[in-house]
Amino acid sequence: MGRGDLTNGQWERLEGLLPVGKKPGRPRTWTHRQLIDGIRWRTRTGAPWRDLPERYGPWDRAYDLFRRGQRDGTWKRIFEQSQAKADAKCLITWDVSVESTVARAHQHAAGGP
Template structure:
């Protein structure tokens, strides 16, 4: 067992939630535990599927199990069942926190011109300064 692989206790708990999938024919070469550990390794490492170590089985077999269970909803059912069990044991606190301190605007919302401030909207011969002294020269002391 490598670091990060399922422990015996974790596997015993997870094995009860897996689909039975007994098929006639040749027995499996790779156990489900190995394939699931391969899926977990790939998810944890964030590498391409082809880089899954051989101890977990062929990468395409690991990927095939992942995609098949993703498509038929097996991963979702496993998560829901684990959440129900944890909630029944009081291990989950269902607190909801809403924080509105961050307000994001679209990138085009920054620096937009406002109507009436732009010099193109001012009448000819007017100044853009809101305060004028009314005299022709500097103010006398």
């Protein structure tokens, strides 16, 4: 397990929010947990998909899972459900801060000849 990988507790909470596969058949070579850890690694580091470490599976499988989740709204749904659960447990503070500073420049600061 890498330093930034999901803990067992985090994975248990996330696993219940993931869509269930529809196709029976042979077992997966790479687990959802490995691929999602790979997706998290890639988004955290900003590295190209092709630089994904081997422990997370093939880069194209992780990318495919990432894109499917974007298209079908899986990531958004997971975010919203996680946020709702945290809010129900009063783990989120909904403070709003408004910045009212005004920065003015002299009329001649606009540039030009």
